[in-house]
Amino acid sequence: MVIKSEDGNEMRSFNFKDEDESQEVRAVERRILLETLANQLPSDSVSFSSRLVNIQREENGETKLQLQDGSELSAKVVIACDGIGSPVAKWMGFPEPKYVGHCAFRGLGYFPEGQPFNPRVNYIYGKGIRAAYVPVSSTKVYWFVCFNSSSPGPKITDTSLLRQQTNELVRNWPADLLNIIDLTPDDTIIRTPLVDRWLWPVASPPASTGKVVLVGDAWHPMTPNLGQGACCALEDAVVLAKKLAEAVKSEAMSIEEAFRSYQDERWGRVFPLTIRANVVGTLLQWDDPLWCFVRNNIVIPKLVSLGPVLEHTNFEFEPLLTN
Numbered sequence: 001m002v003i004k005s006e007d008g009n010e011m012r013s014f015n016f017k018d019e020d021e022s023q024e025v026r027a028v029e030r031r032i033l034l035e036t037l038a039n040q041l042p043s044d045s046v047s048f049s050s051r052l053v054n055i056q057r058e059e060n061g062e063t064k065l066q067l068q069d070g071s072e073l074s075a076k077v078v079i080a081c082d083g084i085g086s087p088v089a090k091w092m093g094f095p096e097p098k099y100v101g102h103c104a105f106r107g108l109g110y111f112p113e114g115q116p117f118n119p120r121v122n123y124i125y126g127k128g129i130r131a132a133y134v135p136v137s138s139t140k141v142y143w144f145v146c147f148n149s150s151s152p153g154p155k156i157t158d159t160s161l162l163r164q165q166t167n168e169l170v171r172n173w174p175a176d177l178l179n180i181i182d183l184t185p186d187d188t189i190i191r192t193p194l195v196d197r198w199l200w201p202v203a204s205p206p207a208s209t210g211k212v213v214l215v216g217d218a219w220h221p222m223t224p225n226l227g228q229g230a231c232c233a234l235e236d237a238v239v240l241a242k243k244l245a246e247a248v249k250s251e252a253m254s255i256e257e258a259f260r261s262y263q264d265e266r267w268g269r270v271f272p273l274t275i276r277a278n279v280v281g282t283l284l285q286w287d288d289p290l291w292c293f294v295r296n297n298i299v300i301p302k303l304v305s306l307g308p309v310l311e312h313t314n315f316e317f318e319p320l321l322t323n
């Protein structure tokens with residue numbers, strides 16, 4: 001990992017293995033991850049473009065799901081992983097996720113002849129703006145630019161405007177970053193207001209009701225400052241699969257109990273991470289010149305140590321049985 005200031009000066013570089021043997025970073029393109037997971041399933045088991053518009057509990061204990069195309073499903077069990085705007089979470093009484101005061105532009109730079117970068121994460125810190133880029137394949141480099149904004153702003157679909165706004169934020173920043181943004185196809189550039197929802201004990205609804213349960217961002221949207229949102233969604237899936245398998249295999253545990261046990265196990269991980277990600281984001285987005293000077297000249301070069309900072313990424317679990 002390399003950390004630079006906006007003028008291109010290197011403040012610090014780390015080798016993960018030198019800092020902590022257990023640490024490594026794997027950058028994965030979302031499309032590849034989804035295809036890899038979907039390929040493990042029978043080909044007709046995923047139904048795309050099935051937007052849920054309404055959910056209702058039926059008298060027989062099943063859950064009725066109404067889709068945008070007018071079709072309806074009756075489900076014995078619903079595992080809702082429908083993201084930050086989850087209609088299922090809304091139905092369960094969760095409040096809307098809260099905007100945290102910064103937004104991110106993201107994209108995937110494409111180098112048809114092969115990308116020239118080492119396999120490392122590159123961070124660049126400015127005043128109230130930060131950016132990063134990391135190769136995700138031999139031809140693609142993921143980047144983001146995170147910036148302060150008093151409101152989430154309107155949804156922008158004009159991709160040339162998104163590119164223009166990104167370039168305005170990082171004008172005169174290191175050439176590598178500008179080049180990657182330049183080589184980013186329009187259709188991969190997006191702007192996302194960053195939000196989270198803190199799962200206060202007692203005050204927050206439970207993660208499940210009856211045989212309906214929330215997973216991932218639908219339950220615990222967190223800001224991306226620790227790079228843990230998708231990781232936590234995958235961890236949720238592993239824990240939930242284990243609990244459900246126990247319930248299906250034995251009479252001792254019902255589906256509802258399995259869901260509650262999943263919540264109990266996961267809450268202690270996702271709630272502190274959500275808060276920590278929020279606090280880290282607030283610190284990193286401070287634009288006070290004195291703080292930025294201290295950060296660039298003392299905190300990053302002399303005080304930060306990667307092992308403890310990344311300790312939260314460790315997640316131990318038993319492999320899932322496949323039979």
Ligand SMILES: Cc1cc2nc3c(=O)[nH]c(=O)nc-3n(C[C@H](O)[C@H](O)[C@H](O)COP(=O)(O)OP(=O)(O)OC[C@H]3O[C@@H](n4cnc5c(N)ncnc54)[C@H](O)[C@@H]3O)c2cc1C
Binds near residue numbers: 083084087217
């Ligand atoms: C700028 C940024 C950078 C990030 N960086 C990282 C990172 O480095 N590492 C990391 O681990 N995480 C990162 N994240 C977080 C990560 O993207 C999310 O936590 C992750 O995508 C959550 O996965 P999910 O499956 O719960 O939800 P999503 O990925 O949002 O998937 C939800 C799915 O539900 C579908 N859906 C939505 N509404 C409906 C509906 N009504 N009916 C049916 N389907 C619906 C959507 O189409 C989508 O397919 C980042 C997020 C942002 C914004």
